[in-house]
Amino acid sequence: MKKIINNPNHVVTEMLQGIVKAHPELQYFEGVEVICKKDKKKKVGLVSGGGSGHEPAHAGYVGTGMLDAAVSGNVFASPSPDRVLKGIQEANTGEGVLLIIKNYSGDIMNFDMAKELAEMEGIRVESVVVKDDVAVKDSTYSTGRRGIAGTVFVHKLAGAKSETGASLDEVKRVAEKTITNIRSMGMAMTPCTLPAVGKPGFVLEENEVEIGMGIHGEPGVEKTTIKTAVELAEILCNKILDDYDYEGSEVALMVNGLGATPLMELYILNNEVEKVLSKHNIKIHKTFVGNYMTALEMAGCSITLLKLDDELKELLDAPCDTPAMKV
């Protein structure tokens, strides 16, 4: 395993220390692994988080116009309720707190429990669950769809809403509306290695890619040979367009890298995605190309579409200033 680390068991703490050194406007609570804004404004607090290894998610989205606190678990492991509780406490300025949870049962259980603990302290807490990954069948029966890169749009739009001074219910409504309009689909080209494990969690052959693989290396829908950018754009977009009707609408587009895929390739993919979308008469209002929701050093990508109406568009365009996203 070639990683720039010290002790594999200390990667999260040392990373968060490195983040606040680079971003002195953020504060770090060691032990509970919470990053929050130093400068607090009276407004609905936004908290997200989850396992580490998805950088810049989630600490990179703490700042004006997005999250108020981010809670980190160990690599690919949900943070425990006491950590989330600390995040809630720090994000709370008396206006209540919205939790933005990705749909993994571990995350949901830990965030839910934290919510109960916070409510026992008299903090009003609401939560929304992001489940944008169309690789997985939606289901109320089982855990269902995973939350992946689309989560960043939820941070952005709910954050913008909260910045306007809106109530907790209003911010939650916007977050839910955003979630309803988001779909993502990804693809992996190389495996990733958990620092504490030291070897890749799965294998992809020399010319093999896995369509639909999750951001923790969860199995996707199909292993296949490497595709051209043209083919990939079609496969990923079509899976999204089959699931939700974006035809003729205006969207925000995210072409996300999983960590080891260079910007050159993401831009080439973006070039093809735009062509596919324009064939479907979809107008792209804003495009985000980069590493927004990663899976350690996995090579691969995901595509996310968010259907916009006037309200969502205004919130998307509202300024934000965080380490990983500035609008």
Add this chain to the structure above:
Amino acid sequence: MKKIINNPNHVVTEMLQGIVKAHPELQYFEGVEVICKKDKKKKVGLVSGGGSGHEPAHAGYVGTGMLDAAVSGNVFASPSPDRVLKGIQEANTGEGVLLIIKNYSGDIMNFDMAKELAEMEGIRVESVVVKDDVAVKDSTYSTGRRGIAGTVFVHKLAGAKSETGASLDEVKRVAEKTITNIRSMGMAMTPCTLPAVGKPGFVLEENEVEIGMGIHGEPGVEKTTIKTAVELAEILCNKILDDYDYEGSEVALMVNGLGATPLMELYILNNEVEKVLSKHNIKIHKTFVGNYMTALEMAGCSITLLKLDDELKELLDAPCDTPAMKV
């Protein structure tokens, strides 16, 4: 070779098409592979460029407060003089143009020739050469030090100066002062593959890294076994500190990824770099952690220090708005 591309010979054009689709404020001249701002203000024009494969460099730094035009060659190949000439023409608003060149003999020859061609058209052109890589011995005898990640600081500071309406000579003075105060040192963990070649240009063993390797895979100073973040920070910083006296000064710090190294590792490295610098009584004014100057999908990093005085600090802190850097 697993890359998200179509034809290996078209990667540069398709990438630049993808960039302008994501950033409609930029304009792309196909064929000459120039990216420039659509919105032009009367000021000294700043042009940089070089081989492709270093994304977001250089097109990602075109925008307010940084470059006016970026010129791309093929992957790792200098752009030809006619391309650079087009960049100069687009950046010129009558106040003259400054070329920011990385110290590779191909780049220097092509930019110099373009300068002559532009001067024949009556455009005033000056140039500066960035040579920040302390892995290579400085020399007036041979080509000498390579230009690497420190180039981004030159874009930033010269860009900020130009934005103030300063004259070409003044902008050049700032660029040269910045160059004098910059040193960088890098390290590679995996090779990279030129799309048109299809296999890696060199080999690194399972546990091997190469200290001082260049951003095109040029040999470094030493192949060694993988180090901890603590050791790496010391090796890279000490090489820089041995070369130039930063003791007791205030600096801008860049912890740069080469393309495939995840943010988690860069932040862990940043945590250690800060410790080394503080031992040397060096005050970090601002830190940049991310993929700023890459080498395709190489894993690895570089560290850059820029010594600041009041003038440079003010220029560093001045606002800029480009795809890859917003201050």
Add this chain to the structure above:
Amino acid sequence: MEIKINTKKYIEYIEMAAKKIEASKDYVTELDSITGDGDHWVNMNMGFEKLVETKEELATMDLGPLFQKIGMLLMSTVGGSSGVLYGSAYIKAAKTIGDQKEMDINLLCDVLEAKVNAIMERGNAKPGCKTMIDTLYPAVTALKEALEKGLNDYDALQALKQAAIDGMNSTKDMEALKGRACYQSNKGAGHIDPGAVTMCYQIEVLVECLCKE
């Protein structure tokens, strides 16, 4: 034999359980690697190590606060899914115990029932989802029936244990509906659920601990 569980006894049990879990490293890790993300043993082992480390402090507590404390410790140390599930279970059980200083078999039965209810509620799961519930739920049911039938403590505990083992084994052919195994293409079918295994170990050790004198 009539059992009585006080703080001292429960800590004795915790220490035994910690040993049992420690010894199961390879098997449990392998199960979670096949069906999940491979960390279940690490998680559980960290949790029980933490409890053993804290035993001096735990020894000073009454049974209710002890369960509450164990819940909080497991929740924050184990992490992941099982941390919050065990945390919720112990915290709910603490409420059932209230300020009682000792558990007899009936209270133990209520405590285990509170635990399984807490886990089902927290995990939004029920028997048949291929989880630790498939061990605990039938075990509690068996204990309840045994007590209703008037079996003595020893026999009732044996029934508890046997049902736990059977329950654990029943997860082998199930398809996962909850937890990470549900993302596997075969939903983990053909492999026992790791959480069901560690739950079973805890019940086995509990029964052993209670029956040993």
Add this chain to the structure above:
Amino acid sequence: MEIKINTKKYIEYIEMAAKKIEASKDYVTELDSITGDGDHWVNMNMGFEKLVETKEELATMDLGPLFQKIGMLLMSTVGGSSGVLYGSAYIKAAKTIGDQKEMDINLLCDVLEAKVNAIMERGNAKPGCKTMIDTLYPAVTALKEALEKGLNDYDALQALKQAAIDGMNSTKDMEALKGRACYQSNKGAGHIDPGAVTMCYQIEVLVECLCKE
């Protein structure tokens, strides 16, 4: 024999040179892979292909404009270091030719000298840096001496060619001071410089073309 080079003849030479370069793919690529970045053959071949493609247009031009045009085409098509070096060389040579419609051996000598000067100036290099200059510089010197000595055209051209070959071979033991080979730990020593090879091919073909009738 007295040589006369007009546009037609020069284009004939270009076509022959294009063939020679095309045939040298493996050898030149290998040399640039060892000492540089492996693209020298691709670069040069693209350039000469482009010239051949453009030959109808080139055929309409006078010698001076022809050289200017070839320079521009090589510059933009070849790219990298050699593109701008050949571009500069041809553009400088165009000035030497001016509006003359034909070259004799003396003008050819001046043209080659203009080329090597342009390359040295553009590359900030001189003989001994392990570059194409190490082929062209001694070749031009040999031609000048031959003409001073009053040798006939045929013998003078043979001297040009032999010096180019010797010059090319002399790069084998040199350490690179310019170009990518200077980043190699051994500075490319032990391997002939690829740019010196393609330069030599061009001179050999030129001599062959001029001497063939």
